[in-house]
Amino acid sequence: MARTVWDSTVGKKTVMAVSGVIMLLYLVVHLYGNLKVFFGLQEIDDYAVWLRNLGQPFMHHMWTIWLTRAVLVVAVVAHAVSAYQLSRRDIEARPSKYVHKKPRATYATRTMRWGGVILGLFIVWHILDLTTGTVHPGGFQDAHPYENIVDTFSTWYGNVIYIVAMLALGLHIRHGFWSAAQTLGVGSRTRDRALKATANVLALLLTAGFISIPVGVMTGLVS
Amino acid sequence: MKLTLRVWRQKNADADGAMSTYEVDGISPDMSFLEMLDVLNEQLILSGEEPVAFDHDCREGICGACSLVINGDAHGPERTTTCQLHMRSFKDGDTIDIEPWRAAAFPVVKDLVVDRSAFDRIIQAGGYITAPTGSAPEAHATPVPKADADFAFEHAECIGCGACVAACPNGAAMLFTSAKINHLNVLPQGAPERETRVLDMVAQMDAEGFGGCTLTGECATACPKGIPLMSITSMNKEWLRATRKAAKR
Known part of the structure; x- marks a missing residue:
C-alpha cells in the first residue's frame, strides 16, 4: 500500500495533505502557547518549563518535546520531498509555454512553491535562533522564551524575516488547507464555502497571531 | 471583419515550430471560429502555401475533436468548444493568437493538431x-437514485477534448480522468470494477506523463462542458477508498 501511495501523483498529494494538516495542528498549539508572552515573563517561562515536563511521570523530562519534534521532522521532510517530486513532474508535463500568456489562478495558489521554500528556510533560521540559540542575538537562555523573544525582535532583521515568513505562511495555508480537503476527498459542493472560510480564518488568525508578537516587542508591550 | 492571426506553425512532430502572422478579411461575425480558419486556409491554398492543420469533426460541440488555445484560453473566450465559438466574440481589427494544446503527453503532430491518444489509453x-x-x-x-443519475450524467458530459490538460499549468489530466471515473463509479452498472477502475486509470494517467493536481481550478474554468472541479475531489475519495480496500485483500 505504501508503494502504491508513494508512486501515484494522487497518493503523493495525500502525503502532502496529511503532513500539512499535522504541521497546521502544531502551529495552532504553537501560537496558543506563544501568545502567553503577552501575560508576562513569569507565565510564558513557566509554560516553557511545563512543556519540558509534559507527560510526567509517564514521560521522562523532554520526551514529549522530542516526540513532537520527531513527528514534525517526518512531516516536514515528507511534505517537502513530495512537493519537490510533484513539482518536478508538473514542470516536465508542460515543457513548452504558451506564447500568449495570461495571469492565472490566485496569488496564494501561484506562490505555493516559492512560499514553501521561504517557509523551509525560515524554519531553519527559527530553530537556530530560538531552539538551539546558534544565531541568537544576545545571550540565549534555554527555557526562557520571554527574554529570547525580546532579543530576537529587538533586531530589525529578526522582525523582517519573521513577518515576511508569517505572510508567506498565511498565503500557504489559505490555498493549502482547502486543497488538502480536496485531496483527502472531504470537500463537497455543500461544504465548499465552509472549507474556504475555515482556510481563510486559519490563515488570518495564524498570520495575525504570530505577527502580533514582534509587533508587541516593537511597541514595547513586551520588553 | 478584418483580423490579424498569429498561428503556431510546425511542420511535424520533430520540427521546431513558430508563430506565423496572417491577415484575413471579410470575416462575418456569424462565422464560427473554424469557418474563419477555413477562410484562412482557402486563402493559403490559393497563394500556394501549406494550409494550417487543425482538428475538427462534428462542429456541433459534441465530439471533442476541436481544440486550439485562443489568446491563451483553451477553446477561446467563451465557455464552449472552438467550433461553437463565433467571431462575434472578437472585434474588427483584433489580433488573435492561436496555439495548440501544450502538454508533454499531447505531442504536436502538425501545426495545431496534437496527439491525444494518451486519453484513449486512460479509457482503455x-x-x-x-x-x-x-x-x-x-x-x-436497474433502479438508479435520481441524485446518482444526475451526478453520473454531469460527468458523462465530458467529451474528452483535452481543454483541461491544455489549461492546467501542470499539464494534468485529473479533470478528464475524474469525470470518466465518477461517471461509471456512481452507477450500479459500474460497481463491479469500482476499485480497479480508479486505481488503473490513475496509474495510466501517471504513466502517460501528465502532471499532478495543484487545485488551481484552471481545468474546470476551461472545460466547455462544465465538469466541476469537485470532480477531482470525488476521484481522490474513490482512489483512497480503493487503495484501502486493495490493502485489506
Missing part, C-alpha cells in the same frame, strides 16, 4: 463496464 485502462452486450436492457431493471 478502465473507462468501461463489463456488461453483457446486446440490445439495451429495460430501463427500470
